[in-house]
Structures are given as C-alpha cells and as structure tokens.
Amino acid sequence: MNLTRIFRSLYFMRDHNFLLKSHHIASYSKRFPRKCFGIWSSKKVTEWNKAVSDAEKLVGYPTSLMGLRCFLSDEISNVAIQMRKLVGSKHPLLQTARGLIYNDSHTLQTRGLIVLLVCKAAGQPSGSDQDIDNSQRALAEITEMIYTACLIHKGVVNMSDLDLVDEVLEGMSSGNKMATLTGDFLLANACTELARLENTQVVENISCAIGNSMEAEFTKIKNCKTDVTFDDWLDQTYLTSGSLLAHSCQSALLLVGHKESYQTAAFNLGKNLAITRQLYEDINKFTQPETDDISPQILSTAPGVLYLGNRSSDFSEELLEDPKEQKKILKKIKESGELQQCKDLCKQYGIKARQSLHVFEHSVPRDALFRIINATTVS
Amino acid sequence: MNPRLHIDYNHLKPLTCSQTVPLRYNSAVIASLKTNPFSLVETEVSTLCDKIKQKFVSEKDELKDIADYYFDGKGKFFRPMVALLMAKAVNFHNTSEDSIWSSQEEIAMIAEIIHTASLIHDDVIDGSNTRRGKPTVDSVWGQKKAILAGDYLLSVSSVALARLGNTEVVEVLSQVIEDLVRGEFMQLGSKENENDRFNHYLKKTFKKTASLLANSCKAVSILGSSTEDISELAFEYGKNVGIAFQLIDDLLDFTSCEEVMGKPTAADLQLGLATAPVLFAAQDYPELNPMIMRRFNEEGDIERARKLVAKSDGVTQTRMLAEEHSKEAIRQIRTLKQSIPRDSLEQLAVLLLQRQK
Numbered sequence: 001m002n003l004t005r006i007f008r009s010l011y012f013m014r015d016h017n018f019l020l021k022s023h024h025i026a027s028y029s030k031r032f033p034r035k036c037f038g039i040w041s042s043k044k045v046t047e048w049n050k051a052v053s054d055a056e057k058l059v060g061y062p063t064s065l066m067g068l069r070c071f072l073s074d075e076i077s078n079v080a081i082q083m084r085k086l087v088g089s090k091h092p093l094l095q096t097a098r099g100l101i102y103n104d105s106h107t108l109q110t111r112g113l114i115v116l117l118v119c120k121a122a123g124q125p126s127g128s129d130q131d132i133d134n135s136q137r138a139l140a141e142i143t144e145m146i147y148t149a150c151l152i153h154k155g156v157v158n159m160s161d162l163d164l165v166d167e168v169l170e171g172m173s174s175g176n177k178m179a180t181l182t183g184d185f186l187l188a189n190a191c192t193e194l195a196r197l198e199n200t201q202v203v204e205n206i207s208c209a210i211g212n213s214m215e216a217e218f219t220k221i222k223n224c225k226t227d228v229t230f231d232d233w234l235d236q237t238y239l240t241s242g243s244l245l246a247h248s249c250q251s252a253l254l255l256v257g258h259k260e261s262y263q264t265a266a267f268n269l270g271k272n273l274a275i276t277r278q279l280y281e282d283i284n285k286f287t288q289p290e291t292d293d294i295s296p297q298i299l300s301t302a303p304g305v306l307y308l309g310n311r312s313s314d315f316s317e318e319l320l321e322d323p324k325e326q327k328k329i330l331k332k333i334k335e336s337g338e339l340q341q342c343k344d345l346c347k348q349y350g351i352k353a354r355q356s357l358h359v360f361e362h363s364v365p366r367d368a369l370f371r372i373i374n375a376t377t378v379s
Numbered sequence: 380m381n382p383r384l385h386i387d388y389n390h391l392k393p394l395t396c397s398q399t400v401p402l403r404y405n406s407a408v409i410a411s412l413k414t415n416p417f418s419l420v421e422t423e424v425s426t427l428c429d430k431i432k433q434k435f436v437s438e439k440d441e442l443k444d445i446a447d448y449y450f451d452g453k454g455k456f457f458r459p460m461v462a463l464l465m466a467k468a469v470n471f472h473n474t475s476e477d478s479i480w481s482s483q484e485e486i487a488m489i490a491e492i493i494h495t496a497s498l499i500h501d502d503v504i505d506g507s508n509t510r511r512g513k514p515t516v517d518s519v520w521g522q523k524k525a526i527l528a529g530d531y532l533l534s535v536s537s538v539a540l541a542r543l544g545n546t547e548v549v550e551v552l553s554q555v556i557e558d559l560v561r562g563e564f565m566q567l568g569s570k571e572n573e574n575d576r577f578n579h580y581l582k583k584t585f586k587k588t589a590s591l592l593a594n595s596c597k598a599v600s601i602l603g604s605s606t607e608d609i610s611e612l613a614f615e616y617g618k619n620v621g622i623a624f625q626l627i628d629d630l631l632d633f634t635s636c637e638e639v640m641g642k643p644t645a646a647d648l649q650l651g652l653a654t655a656p657v658l659f660a661a662q663d664y665p666e667l668n669p670m671i672m673r674r675f676n677e678e679g680d681i682e683r684a685r686k687l688v689a690k691s692d693g694v695t696q697t698r699m700l701a702e703e704h705s706k707e708a709i710r711q712i713r714t715l716k717q718s719i720p721r722d723s724l725e726q727l728a729v730l731l732l733q734r735q736k
Contacts, residue, residue: 153530156503158521176522177504181563184500187530188560191537195553198546207537211437214531217524218439 048375052110055368059116059132091175092155093182096148111147111245112140114273114372118249118266120365121357125257135197136252142190142206143248149186150213150244152179202251212243221300226308226317233305237278238271246270265359269369272353277376278302279346286334298330302345306338343378350377409719416723416730420463423484427459428452431488434535445520445528446535449495453511458494459487461592461620461727465613466599467720468712473603475716482543483599489536489552490595496532497559499525504563505650548598555594562586566652569672576671577658581622588628589621612711616724619708624731626701629654630694633685635735648681655700657684660693698732705732 119136156179157172187210194203216222216239220232249266282301298304299320307329308315319325333339353373360366411418428450435446466483470476501507502515503522509515517525533556540552565583570576585593596617600610632647633656647654651674653661661667664687670680688694708728715721 150530153526154523156523156526158523160521173506180500180503180526181560181567183526183530184560184563187533188557191533191553191556192550194537195546195550198550200541200544200546200549203549204538204541207534207541211531211534211538214527214534215437215439215442217527218437218442223441 048372051368051371051375052113055113055117055365055372058365058368059113059120091172091179092157093152093175093179096151096155096179110372111248112144114245114270114369115140115143115248115252117365117369117372118269119252119256121360121363121369122253122258122262122266123361123363125259133256135199135255138193138197139202139206139248139252139255142193143244145186145190145193146206146210146213147244149183149190150210152186153183154217155179197255199251199255202254205247205251205254206244209244209247212239216240221305224317226315226320227312228300228305229309230302230306233300233302234275236300237275241278242271242274245274261359265356268356269353272349272356273373273376276346276349276353276373279342279349280376280378283339283342283346283378286330286339298326303333303336303339303342304329306341307333307336310338346378350374412719412723412726414730416726417460417464419467419720419723420460420479423463423479423487424456424460427456427484427488427491428454430484431492434488434492434539437531441520441524442528442531445516445524446532448516448519449498449511454491454495456491457624458490458591458595461617461724462487462490462595462599464720464724464727465596465616466603468715468718468724469600469603469605469609469613471718471720472609472715473605480602482545482602485539485543486548486552486595486598486602489539490591492532492536492539493552493555493559494591496529496536499529499532501563507646543602545602548601551594551598551601555591558586558590562588562590569653569674571672573658573661573668576653580653580655580658584622584625585618588625589618592621592624593617609715612714615711616708616728619704619711620728620731623701623704623708623728626655626697626704627731627734630656630697630701631735632656633688633694645681645685648675648684651675655697656688656693658693659696660684660688660691663691701732705729 116132116137119132119140124131124133156176159169159173159176162169162172190206190210194206197203216236219236219239221228221236246267247270249270250263253263253266279302282303285298285301286303299308308320315325315329320329350373354370357366357369408418417424431450432447435443437443437446463479463484466479466487467477470478470480470483498510499516502510503517503525507515508518515525516528520528537553540549543549562583562585565579565586568579570579593614594617596613597610600613605613629647632645632654648657653671653675657667657671661671667684667687670677670684673680675681675684705728709725712721712724712728
C-alpha cells in the first residue's frame with residue numbers, strides 16, 4: 001500500500017487551482033452549480049462546530065477520520081491517481097472528493113458521530129464498562145461509507161445533458177467511470193462489513209436505508225416543480241438523509257440488544273434530527289444575503305414548496321423554469337408567511353428530536369446530542 | 380414509523396414438497412435433459428421473473444420501471460437455474476427427497492438481481508448501447524439514474540438476503556458483491572509480466588463471473604443443511620462452471636459473428652481487454668505484448684490482434700482450458716449421491732462448452 005502516493009494525490013486536490021481550470025466549461029457549471037456551503041451564520045457555525053468537536057472528544061476519536069481506512073486501499077488509491085486526469089473536467093466527483101478531504105465539520109461526516117453519541121447515551125444493556133461496542137463503531141463507519149457512496153453516485157453525470165467539446169466529454173465519461181467504481185467499492189465494502197456484524201435484522205435495516213437513499217432521486221420533487229406539497233418534501237428528506245440516520249441509530253442499539261423502546265427512540269431521533277437539519281439549511285437559503293445568486297433548487301426547499309403549494313394555480317411549470325421568475329419568487333418567499341411557518345416547523349421537529357432522547361437517562365453524551373440539535377434549530 | 384420493516388416468514392417454508400420415492404421422472408423428461416439440462420427446474424424458473432419483480436416495492440414509478448426493465452422474461456436466467464439445480468442435487472444428497480426449499484429459491488432470485496445490477500453498472504462503465512437486443516438502461520434513462528437504479532437493485536437483493544435470517548449465507552453472498560467490484564477494478568489494470576498477466580486474468584474472471592455462481596451454489600447448499608464438505612464442493616462446482624463459461628464467452632468474442640452474439644464481436648478488444656485467446660496467442664506472437672500493454676488503443680491494433688489470434692492456436696488453447704474447468708466441475712459434483720439433478724449438472728458442464736452464443 002503506497003500511503004504517500006495516496007496522500008500526495010489527495011493533497012494535490014487541495015491545491016487552490018484544483019477547480020479553477022475551467023474556462024471552457026462555464027456552461028456546465030451553471031447547470032451543476034457548486035453546492036453552497038456558505039449558508040450558515042457565523043454564530044451558528046461556531047455553535048455547530050463546537051458542539052461537533054466536543055462530541056467527538058466524547059466518543060474517543062474524530063469521526064471525520066473514519067472514512068480514511070477506505071482511502072488506504074489499492075483500489076481507491078488508483079482512483080485518486082486517476083483523478084488528476086479529471087482536473088478541468090469539472091466532474092462532480094472532484095467536488096465530492098474535495099468535500100471529503102476538506103471535511104468541513106459543519107457539512108458532512110457527522111452521521112457516524114451521531115450514531116456513536118446515541119450508543120453512548122443509551123449505554124450498554126449488559127452493563128459492560130466499554131461504553132461503545134466495537135460492532136457499534138463498525139456500524140458508524142459503515143454509515144459514513146454508505147453516505148459517501150451515495151453522494152458519489154449521485155454525482156454521476158448524464159452524458160446527453162452535455163453539449164461540450166469531445167475532449168471534455170471524454171473527461172466526463174471517465175469521471176463517471178471512476179464515480180461508479182468508487183461508489184460501488186464503498187458500497188461493496190459496506191455490504192461485507194455489515195455481513196460481519198452477524199445480525200440479519202441490522203443488515204435488513206441498513207439495506208433498506210440504502211434503497212431509500214436511491215429512491216430519493218426518483219421522487220415527485222425531483223421530477224416536477226408544481227403540485228408538490230410539504231408531505232412530498234418530508235418524503236424527500238426522509239429518503240435522502242432521514243432513513244439512513246434513523247436506521248443506523250436504531251440498528252446501533254439493536255446490535256447490543258437494547259430494548260425496543262430504546263430502538264424506537266433512536267430511530268425517531270435520527271429521523272427528526274435529519275428533518276430539523278434540512279429545514280434549517282433550507283431556511284438559511286433565504287435568510288443569507290448572498291442567496292440572490294439563486295439556483296433552480298431553491299424551489300424544492302421547504303419554504304419554496306410551501307409557498308408554491310399555496311399558490312399552485314399561479315405558476316406553470318414553464319414559468320418556474322424562467323430564472324427571472326425564480327428571482328422574483330425568491331424575493332417574495334423571503335417576506336412570506338411560509339418562511340415563518342418553516343421556522344416554526346424547524347422548532348417543532350427540533351423539539352421532537354429532543355423528546356425522543358428523554359427515554360435515556362441524563363448523561364454527558366445525551367447533552368452533547370441536545371447541543372447538536374440546538375445548533376441546527378432556528379432560535 | 381417505518382412501514383418497510385415487516386418480516387415475512389413464508390419463505391422459510393418448503394416450496395415444492397417432497398416425494399418420498401427418490402426422483403422418478405418419466406423417460407421424456409430424462410431424454411430432454413440431454414439437450415436441456417435445465418428442464419428439471421423449468422417450473423420454478425418460469426415464475427421467477429414475476430417473483431423478482433414483486434420484490435421491487437418502491438412507490439417511485441420510474442425507479443420501478445428501470446428495475447423491471449431487464450426482467451422482461453428474455454434473460455437466460457443461467458445463474459438462477461444453476462443454483463436451483465444445485466439445490467435439488469444437494470437436497471437429494473442430504474434427504475433423498477426431491478425438493479427445493481423456498482429459501483433456496485430466494486438465493487436463485489438474489490443471484491439474478493445482483494447479476495442484473497452489475498450489468499447495469501458495467502454498461503455505464505463500458506459505454507455500451509445495447510444489451511439483450513435492446514437499448515441499455517443508461518441509454519434510455521441516462522447514466523445517473525442507471526447507476527442509482529443499479530444500487531437500488533443491490534439493496535433489494537440485500538434485504539431479501541437478510542430476511543433469510545442466516546448470517547453465514549449473508550456473508551457468502553456479500554462476498555460476491557465485493558468480488559464483482561474488485562474484478563471490475565482488476566479489469567482496469569494490466570500486469571507487465573506475462574505470467575502475472577494470465578493469473579491476473581484468471582483471478583479477474585473468478586471475481587467477475589465465477590464468484591456469483593460459486594457462492595450461490597454454496598449458499599443453497601448451506602440452506603439445505605449440508606455438511607461443510609458438501610458446501611465446499613458446491614462452491615467448487617460453481618466456480619469451475621463459471622470460469623469455463625467465461626472462457627467460452629471470451630472465445631466466442633473472436634469466433635462468432637455479430638448476429639449470433641447480439642453484441643459486436645471483438646468487443647473485448649475494443650474495450651482494451653486482453654482475454655484468454657489473446658494471452659495465449661501472445662506466447663507465439665510476442666508482438667501482441669505491447670498492444671496488450673497499451674490496451675489496443677493505437678490505429679489498427681484491433682485488426683492486427685484479431686488476425687494474430689486467428690493465426691495462432693489461442694482459440695484452441697482457450698477451449699482446452701475451458702474443458703479442464705468443465706472436467707473439474709464434473710469431478711467435484713460426482714461426490715454427491717447419484718440423482719437426476721446431479722446428472723443434469725454434469726450435462727450442463729458438458730453442454731456449456733458447445734454453446735454458440
């Protein structure tokens with residue numbers, strides 16, 4: 001295993017020029033806008049980062065390093081080397097990789113941490129002094145692997161959507177190849193690791209969550225803009241992030257034989273926390289000044305869905321495609337009652353997430369979970 | 380809270396229950412086995428497609444359409460048939476009864492679902508446009524949805540697998556998924572050294588093709604409460620049949636015409652892959668070696684390679700190697716008690732050497 005080689009490749013990606021050699025692909029970047037991470041107010045970012053880093057101390061090691069083991073395999077190191085060739089192609093795989101390496105603690109890699117905190121908050125039914133079982137740590141790692149695999153696969157690009165010169169098309173096609181293989185590799189590893197836990201109910205739960213995460217790309221919200229309701233938004237959020245977090249938290253307690261009420265609580269925590277978080281992120285897209293730079297996705301946010309849902313007769317699908325119209329709608333949503341309604345919803349789901357933790361006794365890890373919930377609830 | 384979490388224990392009941400008199404078939408059935416060793420499991424196979432589709436419970440219509448796409452009744456169902464025959468053969472060995480357990484039938488379905496998922500991903504990686512005479516999933520729905528639907532199929536197979544409730548079987552079939560990916564990675568790289576190259580090719584062939592057959596044979600054997608020895612021989616049978624199957628496939632890529640195969644011939648060369656016929660030919664014509672290393676990507680490489688393979692005895696040697704694996708498969712299976720399904724498995728190992736497409 002050539003560690004230095006891998007790290008050299010990975011660090012290469014941190015190079016500032018990494019994503020900037022893109023003069024001939026401007027049209028592409030419009031279609032696939034870079035995910036905007038700058039949506040957090042600085043106070044909340046600090047609150048979140050502190051909650052996360054304090055929580056990481058509790059569970060023993062930084063969860064952000066969990067995925068690293070996968071990067072140490074021959075297969076992935078080959079991909080890392082191949083990625084150099086992708087520079088300039090603007091394939092989404094690069095951005096995903098970049099996100100993993102930069103590892104912004106307020107965006108990714110907190111799923112495993114939450115799973116471990118739940119384990120610690122619930123304790124061990126056997127009364128063992130080891131507060132987190134190895135199987136639970138393995139599951140937290142599997143959760144991260146699956147999440148990353150999904151992220152990578154969702155970055156596969158449809159070749160027919162591109163109208164680019166051949167040279168760039170080739171880059172996109174090899175980017176797709178690598179994204180497919182890397183994601184498959186992570187998923188396959190997750191499968192074998194899951195099998196090693198020797199609990200078929202856990203295998204079933206997590207497999208179900210993988211399926212849900214795929215279904216998330218085939219939902220009503222992904223297919224049309226008009227005629228979507230808040231229930232569709234909830235469905236979308238559950239499938240995208242709720243299911244995996246809920247099933248992982250639940251399964252982690254199942255692994256060590258906790259009673260059903262604990263498992264249900266863990267499931268509900270995962271589900272409601274995911275919803276709270278998504279609401280919070282969606283709301284922030286409207287409260288930050290830089291959001292004048294809008295993307296069509298803004299209409300699939302919770303405030304967008306609620307706003308359009310209440311005025312479904314006013315907007316045709318075509319109208320919503322028009323960037324000028326989108327800008328107008330964005331402005332209106334900012335002042336609408338629906339935005340306030342979303343803030344209330346965010347609070348409510350935050351409360352639900354907190355309530356699910358009440359079955360556990362008071363403890364430091366439980367407090368850490370409360371703080372994480374608070375950091376993602378509208379105050 | 381979570382509607383998908385229900386457990387259905389029906390699959391743990393026996394599916395076709397036992398005649399106590401060992402395996403009496405009429406002479407017409409026995410005669411048909413000579414040309415079609417699968418006729419013994421035709422009843423089970425005929426319903427398999429619909430049973431598989433019932434597993435796709437997603438409410439998302441488009442995803443379900445993609446999942447159903449290759450289960451149109453036109454697939455060969457080679458893998459499920461081998462698994463079902465193996466189930467019959469080991470069950471007879473263990474109990475002297477003619478039966479297939481529904482858990483074993485599940486394995487047959489799971490094997491086909493995993494296979495289909497890997498086909499969908501392979502087509503994106505290889506950039507193919509047609510499969511089984513119709514457009515590939517990615518040429519209809521685009522690459523992104525193809526990949527995600529492939530993952531969905533995988534998750535459905537894992538759920539089905541988990542519901543069998545047998546941790547050993549879960550491990551055995553999860554290994555297949557890992558092998559498939561590692562095989563795909565191996566296909567991307569080539570070895571400098573010629574000896575390494577052949578080993579690399581065989582190892583890749585095991586992972587990409589034979590592992591699924593080997594491990595599904597092993598899984599049905601475990602579910603039939605076999606001893607470890609029996610499960611191991613089931614694995615060896617599947618492995619050797621799988622390798623022989625792939626060797627013949629690689630050979631047909633050079634010998635058969637496009638119409639018969641339903642896919643362009645010399646497809647492997649076009650993908651830059653050096654399979655057994657080329658690797659054997661390179662022993663007589665070392666000028667093939669640099670072409671192998673550059674993955675036939677220079678002008679005229681593919682034509683020259685085809686001609687050199689035709690001049691050499693690469694095809695004959697590939698066939699001989701396939702015969703060796705076929706013989707080994709038969710040797711393994713003969714440890715089982717004689718029965719009609721066992722004879723069918725033997726016949727299958729012979730017939731696959733003769734296939735034309």
